[in-house]
Amino acid sequence: IAVAGSYGKTTMKELLNTVLSQGLxxxxxxxNKNVARSHAQFAKKLxxxxxxxxxxxxxxxxxxxxxxxxxxxxxxxVITGLAPxxxxxxxxxAAAGEDIFSLGTYLHGKNVYVNNDSDSVKPFLKKSYxxxxxxxxxxxxxxxxxxxxxxxxxxxDKGKKSLHLSxxxxxxxxxxxxxxxxxxxxxxxxxxxxxxxxxxKTKPFEHRMQPYQxxxxxIIDDTYNGNLEGIAAGTQVLKDLPAQRKLYVTPGxxxxxxxxxxxxxxxxxxxxxxxxxxxxxxRNSVTNYIEKGLKQAQYSGKLQIExxxxxxxxxxxxxxxxxxxxxxxxxxxxxxx
Numbered sequence: 621i622a623v624a625g626s627y628g629k630t631t632m633k634e635l636l637n638t639v640l641s642q643g644l645x646x647x648x649x650x651x652n653k654n655v656a657r658s659h660a661q662f663a664k665k666l667x668x669x670x671x672x673x674x675x676x677x678x679x680x681x682x683x684x685x686x687x688x689x690x691x692x693x694x695x696x697x698v699i700t701g702l703a704p705x706x707x708x709x710x711x712x713x714a715a716a717g718e719d720i721f722s723l724g725t726y727l728h729g730k731n732v733y734v735n736n737d738s739d740s741v742k743p744f745l746k747k748s749y750x751x752x753x754x755x756x757x758x759x760x761x762x763x764x765x766x767x768x769x770x771x772x773x774x775x776x777d778k779g780k781k782s783l784h785l786s787x788x789x790x791x792x793x794x795x796x797x798x799x800x801x802x803x804x805x806x807x808x809x810x811x812x813x814x815x816x817x818x819x820x821k822t823k824p825f826e827h828r829m830q831p832y833q834x835x836x837x838x839i840i841d842d843t844y845n846g847n848l849e850g851i852a853a854g855t856q857v858l859k860d861l862p863a864q865r866k867l868y869v870t871p872g873x874x875x876x877x878x879x880x881x882x883x884x885x886x887x888x889x890x891x892x893x894x895x896x897x898x899x900x901x902x903r904n905s906v907t908n909y910i911e912k913g914l915k916q917a918q919y920s921g922k923l924q925i926e927x928x929x930x931x932x933x934x935x936x937x938x939x940x941x942x943x944x945x946x947x948x949x950x951x952x953x954x955x956x957x
Contacts, residue, residue, distance in 0.1 A: 622692065624677040624685050624723045625700030625735070626716060627847045628797065629654065631789075631828060632700050633676045635801045639818030643810040644671035654678030659692060672808070677723070685719045689726035696731040697723040700797075701738030703847040704879050711877060717744050724749060733757075733804070737796050738849060752800035754792055760803045762795055767860050769831050769838050769945075771823075776802055783812055788823035790831060790840065792860065793853040798822070827951075829857070836942030838863070846873050846950030851887050854949045855894040864943030868894065871902035871929065871952035872910055881909050888913020896947075898922045902929040904952060 623633045630652045637648040647670045649662045654676040666673065677688045689697075702717050721744040724732040729748035734741055736751040745751070756762050756776070765774040773786040776799055787798050798819060805815045824830040827844035842854050851870070858866055868891050876883045888910040891899055899914065901907050903925050914923065926932045929952070932939070940946055 621672060621674045621696040621698060622677055622689060622694035622723055623674065623698045623700065624679065624720050625698075625738075626679070626703040626720065627849050628700035628735070629676045629678075631794075631825060632698055632797055632801075633674050634825060635797055635822055636672075636674050636698075636804070638822050639801050639805045639815060640672050640674075640808060640810070642805075642814035642818040644808065645669065646672045646674065648674035649676045652676070652678075655680070655684075656688070656691070659688065679716065679719055682715060682719050686722040686726065689723055694723070694727065697727050697733070698800075699723065699732070699734045699741065701735045701849055702740040702744070703738070703849040704873075704876050704883050713740060713879070714743070717741070720744075733800060735796055735800075737793065740849075752796050752803075754795040754799075756803075757796065757800035758803035758807065760799060762799050765792060765795055767792060767857075769840075769861060772798070774799075783816060785816060785819045787819050790824060790829050791853055791857045793856065794829075829854070835937045835940055837940035837944035837946060839936070839940070840945070840947045842947065842949045843951050846870075848873070848883055848886060851890050851949060854947050855890045858896060858945065858947045859894040861945055863945030865898070865941065865945070866894070866896040867898045867900065867940070867944060867946040868896040869900040869902075869932075869946060869948040870910075870950050871904055872906035873950060874952065876906075880906060884909030885913040885916065888915075888919075889917040892917030892919035896921055898924060900924045900926060900932070902932070902952060903927050 623629050633648055637646055640646045655678050675692050677685050679685055704713055729746050732749045734749050734751055736753040760776045760778045763775045771788040772794055774795055776783045776785055802815050827841050830841045832839055872884055884906045892914050901910055
């Protein structure tokens with residue numbers, strides 16, 4: 621199984637690994653090791669008796685995904701979504717989409733599964749592709765979705781059959797991933813119990829919608845890289861979950877190329893839509909664009925701009941209070957202005 625997309629690749633890979641391992645011998649590329657050198661090192665450790673091998677495909681420049689497919693020869697492909705990322709190399713979102721969807725071309729449209737919650741994938745869809753989203757996957761439908769800081773639960777129904785699934789992952793955007801993994805595992809021959817137990821073992825990964833408590837506040841750490849779809853998911857989580865006071869913290873996004881201004885205006889609008897009490901921006905080259913988006917969306921809360929990000933994060937315990945919910949998204953590497 622090859623996993624490709626602008627975001628969510630590692631999460632999808634780990635979900636597949638966790639659940640399928642309940643009934644099959646599975647090997648998956650480690651962490652976010654998703655380039656040719658990593659694939660080669662991973663291949664050396666395979667024993668040959670695996671039932672399922674899961675390979676994450678990174679995309680850094682045009683042609684990457686097509687080359688990975690030619691070398692690793694997948695039988696199944698999962699495309700997790702498309703969003704502005706690495707546009708310094710791809711130049712346009714369409715170019716990134718063409719590269720990612722070259723996985724579908726390699727598979728001749730067979731056993732290709734696409735996250736339909738990602739609006740940007742729409743121009744690349746083909747009739748043979750199997751879609752999944754928060755409403756269900758592979759003929760299964762979701763219902764009774766419950767969200768909390770402890771995780772996500774929902775029912776997965778097909779005909780007279782119903783599974784109650786509970787995961788440690790946070791947010792409605794995870795429901796599509798979870799329902800797809802559960803449905804695929806059933807297709808692969810796992811029992812209902814194995815699927816239920818596997819989904820129950822899934823939990824947030826480091827710096828990816830990872831919750832923890834600090835001074836009586838809940839912090840959701842989503843600082844691993846970032847993209848516009850991730851911002852949408854994070855702001856939706858902030859909007860959905862209850863709290864006495866809500867705070868949103870971000871430096872913005874890197875590698876947005878010619879779309880930098882437009883993307884960050886949209887970021888500002890998404891933040892405003894979540895109606896946080898306080899927005900904290902780390903001052904850099906995109907801050908003004910986010911401010912513009914906040915103003916266009918008539919954000920009425922408090923805006924705080926930090927000139928010393930490290931100092932802010934180090935002293936976060938002095939900034940939050942009991943009952944707060946804080947969503948922190950994205951990282952801003954030192955080599956960006």
